[in-house]
Amino acid sequence: MTVVADHTRRTERRGPQARREARIGLLFVLPCFLLFLAFRFGPGVAGVLMSFTDYTLTGGGKFIGVDNFTRLWADPLFWKSLKVTVLYTVLAVPGTLIASVALALLTRRAFRGSKVFRSVFFLPVVTSLVLAATVFVWIFSTGGPWATFVSWFGMSDESWLTSDTLVVPALAVVGIWSRFGYGMLILLARMQDIPRELEEAALTDGAGPWQRFRHIVLPQLRPALFFLAVIETTASFQVFDAVYTMTGGGPANASYTLVFQLYDAGFKYFDLGYASAIGVALFVLTLVVAVVQRLVIGKDQ
Numbered sequence: 001m002t003v004v005a006d007h008t009r010r011t012e013r014r015g016p017q018a019r020r021e022a023r024i025g026l027l028f029v030l031p032c033f034l035l036f037l038a039f040r041f042g043p044g045v046a047g048v049l050m051s052f053t054d055y056t057l058t059g060g061g062k063f064i065g066v067d068n069f070t071r072l073w074a075d076p077l078f079w080k081s082l083k084v085t086v087l088y089t090v091l092a093v094p095g096t097l098i099a100s101v102a103l104a105l106l107t108r109r110a111f112r113g114s115k116v117f118r119s120v121f122f123l124p125v126v127t128s129l130v131l132a133a134t135v136f137v138w139i140f141s142t143g144g145p146w147a148t149f150v151s152w153f154g155m156s157d158e159s160w161l162t163s164d165t166l167v168v169p170a171l172a173v174v175g176i177w178s179r180f181g182y183g184m185l186i187l188l189a190r191m192q193d194i195p196r197e198l199e200e201a202a203l204t205d206g207a208g209p210w211q212r213f214r215h216i217v218l219p220q221l222r223p224a225l226f227f228l229a230v231i232e233t234t235a236s237f238q239v240f241d242a243v244y245t246m247t248g249g250g251p252a253n254a255s256y257t258l259v260f261q262l263y264d265a266g267f268k269y270f271d272l273g274y275a276s277a278i279g280v281a282l283f284v285l286t287l288v289v290a291v292v293q294r295l296v297i298g299k300d301q
Contacts, residue, residue: 142162190224226293259282
């Protein structure tokens with residue numbers, strides 16, 4: 001009892017000193033924390049405020065209410081770019097998830113050269129997308145490797161990047177290529193945590209590869225798949241590098257995405273208020289899609 005009482009008294013004496021040390025520590029951390037808030041959230045808050053003004057590089061800045069959003073609602077180019085962005089997302093996100101799952105399954109077991117394969121599959125993630133997009137311009141060009149390949153199946157050998165209907169799928173292929181390595185790494189880490197006993201028991205009961213994947217592996221991957229779905233959807237809604245490098249929004253605005261419209265409005269026409277309104281609309285759309293994904297994929301997580 002004496003030892004407990006001595007420990008209690010030392011703890012009580014330590015209390016004010018510990019709180020004082022904590023306050024001093026917070027004072028040291030406060031400058032970095034304020035800088036983080038300023039540079040992390042400051043531009044976002046400024047963009048929201050700017051969306052309610054007529055700000056341009058040549059002047060303005062007067063509060064105009066929701067005029068930018070009214071203009072955005074009536075802008076056919078906005079709806080065109082939204083359609084292109086949604087189409088790109090619908091193609092790129094499922095394709096990336098499927099490729100990630102397939103490659104994670106392929107490399108989950110250790111075999112000779114497995115680490116090399118994992119490194120090669122992850123290489124596109126750390127490769128400059130602008131450099132890769134430049135190479136893909138040649139791949140998709142008329143008479144290029146891809147056009148030659150599809151011509152074997154009776155398809156036209158014209159460049160996909162000059163086709164109104166094929167340009168978005170071509171961009172989606174580039175997006176999948178540049179992102180599947182990241183998803184593979186996340187899913188591979190999750191697969192390696194699945195107890196081997198579960199699959200061995202299912203194998204003993206006569207379950208085939210598809211049954212083991214569907215009933216054992218896939219349910220264990222749901223949290224990781226939800227995370228990847230949100231990350232990949234956000235990245236797809238913000239696609240810009242490949243579009244700028246490969247098509248410039250063409251042909252005839254067939255690959256004109258929301259971020260490309262934001263770029264044109266802000267840095268080509270210097271209509272920063274309207275560009276900020278596009279950015280706010282993009283943020284709201286991304287948030288809504290993330291909430292829907294949470295309800296559909298991650299509701300049990």
